[in-house]
Amino acid sequence: MKPSSHISHKGYTGSVEFSAEDSVFHGKVIGIKSLISFEGDSVTSLIDDFCCAVDEYLEFCEENGNEPEQPYEGTINVHIGPDLHRRAAAAASAMDISLNTFVENAIERAV
DSSP, X not given: OOOOEEEEETTEEEEEXXXXXXXXXXXXXXXXXXXXXXXXXXXXXXXXXXXXXXXXXXXHHHHTTOOOOOSXXXXXXXXXXXXXXXXXXXXXXXXXXXHHHHHHHHHHHHO
């Protein structure tokens, strides 16, 4: 089942799904490599568990001297075919902008 909504706390975003089989809402923090999951049998309990999970993650990092992962740091790696890469680079050059700026503009228009 795809996430139907998202919730946020302290800059972290969580997916929200519902399992009819278990009658429970569940989700995980998205945009980081660490697995932080949460669940609840109501919207309120789901949000509470999400906030607790994020807070516990941040406390764990602090206690262990680790820097918490920051979601969506602004860097993505995208693999595309060589022909599309070549055409995008040519279009960026013709516009006198970097390929990075060209891709950022394309994503901005799409979302």
